[in-house]
Amino acid sequence: MMLPTHAMVGLAVAAPLVVLAPDVVPAALVGALIGSVLPDLDLYAGHRRTLHYPTGYSVAAVPAAAAAALLATPVAVAAAALLVGAALHCRMDRYGGGLELRPWEGTSDRGVYDHVRGRWLAPKRWVAYDGSPGDFLFALALGVPLLVVLDGPFRWVVAAALLVGGAYAALRRRLARLAPTVFGRVPGPVREYVPARYRE
Template sequence: MMLPTHAVVGLALAAPLLVLAPDLSTAALTGALLGSVFPDLDLYAGHRRTLHYPVIYTALAVPAAVAAFVIASPLVVGIAAFLVGAAVHCRMDRYGGGLELRPWEGTSEKAVYDHVRGRWRRPKRWIEYDGSPGDLLLLASLGVPLLFVLEGPFRLVVVVCLAVGTIYVVLRRRLAAIAPTVFAYVPDRLARYVPERYRP
């Protein structure tokens, strides 16, 4: 799924704390937002592998959530929310498409790398691919209600996610068509940062 969807899912996971524990909700929303975006910082260096740890984030998130429940300090809640966000991100990547330039063709069996088992997990394609109409539907169905629930900077993040996500979905196939041409002009010394699927 696309990054705006990951971000909005993270915010949606933390949103119940606005009611359940309002004084911890800012920490939870911040942590969950950062955690749900964090794995994709590996976009240009081993995407869905370098910072994607489907098993390890989950294994850390469970005790962290228990600790947050017991200790209930903003720091512990923020860390727990970060780990939950990152774990859910990696899980979502499995439910989407594979790692390839034109994921709607469905030729890649790489969804997310499992460092514990030492192999790639296969895409389930419940959401066909990142930037697909189904991806936009998921983004909108969570993002629009959040506009009424969240305030301040978090609401702004949702507005930006909805706008960027919509544009990305509209342009998704065209971007895939021009990407190899654009990346062909990248200087040799930077070429190793170009994801494999974009190399002409």
């Protein structure tokens, strides 16, 4: 799924604290947002393997959530929200398309790497691919209520994510056609950092 969708899920998971524990809401939202986008920082270096830990983040999130519930400090809540956001991100990537430039073709059996089992988990394709109409509708379904519930900078983050997600969804297939041309012209020293799928 696309990054804006991951961000919406993280914020949506933390949003109930607006009512339940308003004093830690900013910490929870920041933690959830960071955790929801953190795994994709590996986009150009072993994507869905280097920073994606579908089991590790989930296991770490349980004691972190318990500590956050007991301590109720902003730091504990932010740490728990970060781990929950990262765990959800990695799990969600399994339910989307594979790791290929054109995931709608369904040619990749790599959804996300499971470090515990030491193998790639196949994509389930419940959401056809990142930037698909279904992916954007999912982000929109979460984002619209967040625009109502959240305020201040978090409302702006949601609005920006929905705008970026909508533009990406509208351009996704065109971007796949452009990628080989654009990345084919990258200077030699930089080329080794461009994932092979962008040169297909």
